[in-house]
Amino acid sequence: MHVYLDNAATTPLDKQVLEAMLPYMQNHFGNPSSIHTHGREARSAIEKSRKTIASLLNTSPSEIFFTSGGTEADNTAIISGIRSLGIKHAITSPIEHHAVLHALEYLEKNGEIKITYVQLDEKGHIAEEAFEELVSKNPGSFVSIMHANNEVGNINNIEWIGNVCTEHQCIFHSDTVQTVGHFPIDLQKLKLHFIAGSAHKFHGPKGTGFLYMNHNSTVKPLLYGGAQERNMRGGTENVYGIVGLAKAMELAYQNLEKDKNHIRALKQSLIQKLKLAIPEIDFNGDCCNPEKSLYTVVNAALPQHDINEMLLFNLDIHKISVSAGSACASGTDIGSHVLQSLKADENKAHVRFSFSKYNTMEEADYVVEKLQRMYK
Numbered sequence: 364m365h366v367y368l369d370n371a372a373t374t375p376l377d378k379q380v381l382e383a384m385l386p387y388m389q390n391h392f393g394n395p396s397s398i399h400t401h402g403r404e405a406r407s408a409i410e411k412s413r414k415t416i417a418s419l420l421n422t423s424p425s426e427i428f429f430t431s432g433g434t435e436a437d438n439t440a441i442i443s444g445i446r447s448l449g450i451k452h453a454i455t456s457p458i459e460h461h462a463v464l465h466a467l468e469y470l471e472k473n474g475e476i477k478i479t480y481v482q483l484d485e486k487g488h489i490a491e492e493a494f495e496e497l498v499s500k501n502p503g504s505f506v507s508i509m510h511a512n513n514e515v516g517n518i519n520n521i522e523w524i525g526n527v528c529t530e531h532q533c534i535f536h537s538d539t540v541q542t543v544g545h546f547p548i549d550l551q552k553l554k555l556h557f558i559a560g561s562a563h564k565f566h567g568p569k570g571t572g573f574l575y576m577n578h579n580s581t582v583k584p585l586l587y588g589g590a591q592e593r594n595m596r597g598g599t600e601n602v603y604g605i606v607g608l609a610k611a612m613e614l615a616y617q618n619l620e621k622d623k624n625h626i627r628a629l630k631q632s633l634i635q636k637l638k639l640a641i642p643e644i645d646f647n648g649d650c651c652n653p654e655k656s657l658y659t660v661v662n663a664a665l666p667q668h669d670i671n672e673m674l675l676f677n678l679d680i681h682k683i684s685v686s687a688g689s690a691c692a693s694g695t696d697i698g699s700h701v702l703q704s705l706k707a708d709e710n711k712a713h714v715r716f717s718f719s720k721y722n723t724m725e726e727a728d729y730v731v732e733k734l735q736r737m738y739k
């Protein structure tokens with residue numbers, strides 16, 4: 364058995380998505396900017412995909428811009444948004460993805476903005492009172508708060524954040540990379556200026572995503588070049604990627620309830636069985652709270668043990684693929700900025716298990732059994 368429990372890093376491509384993409388790799392290879400039949404076929408696939416995505420998010424196709432993924436969407440919202448709207452102050456949280464934090468830090472180092480980090484409560488959620496005070500003292504700021512955290516799975520109440528931002532004339536961007544395709548997002552109800560989505564987090568292809576940009580927040584492009592994406596992003600479009608993104612999103616929302624119930628049961632079972640197998644185990648963030656965390660993510664703090672140094676390696680030997688904190692932080696010695704901000708115990712081994720619709724109860728049980736043996 365080979366168990367893949369690193370779905371917050373990336374998910375396997377759905378076969379139906381691959382099938383939707385293949386014709387655009389093999390036959391319909393035209394450049395969407397060309398006016399001949401080949402080009403028009405590709406253009407029409409892009410515009411159909413845009414409509415699909417817009418309708419799933421209850422917004423207008425003219426507010427969807429295709430990008431190379433979540434990072435580019437976040438960077439465009441933040442860098443172009445702040446510059447074009449002449450904003451001088453940003454409010455964010457210390458546990459945002461680096462696609463957000465590093466973009467904001469770049470602007471700060473460049474002398475363009477000052478960043479204020481909002482306080483978190485003991486579980487790692489935005490401390491609501493502190494946030495409200497911060498926003499009311501800094502009207503007109505650029506606020507970037509993620510919908511759900513990719514390492515510990517905490518969900519923020521973006522409806523409430525949007526209302527607070529509106530009250531104080533702030534621009535609100537939310538990194539929704541971990542929630543698009545997993546939770547309904549109704550852009551008519553939410554007061555958001557920008558959101559970011561990435562296909563490979565919901566069984567679509569890597570290297571393709573989108574930026575939602577509200578009509579009222581017109582910004583300058585991040586990439587200059589041709590007139591693609593209504594002059595917002597120069598460069599020939601990733602046609603088969605875009606087709607795959609739309610197909611993956613369509614399937615994700617079609618089967619949302621069924622997949623959610625299946626994955627939620629796996630998550631709950633893993634937590635319960637791990638608690639019994641390793642009584643000293645702890646969990647990071649609010650991942651045990653089903654109301655306020657992703658149903659896909661469990662972040663466990665395993666007790667001090669000789670095995671901890673080589674834990675991921677040992678799990679890998681047992682054919683279990685998981686991540687230490689976040690895939691983006693693994694492989695470096697820096698450690699996870701999220702776990703550091705949450706003051707996670709340095710003596711423990713922190714492992715993120717993240718599920719998809721393809722995981723089974725048998726796989727979850729296999730992981731518990733292997734971990735129990737290791738921590739005996």
Ligand code: PLP
Nearest residue numbers: 432433434460462513540541561
């Ligand atoms: N934001 C979050 C919360 C993520 O989890 C990721 C991916 O790990 C990204 C942004 C970056 O997305 P992409 O890999 O599509 O650039």
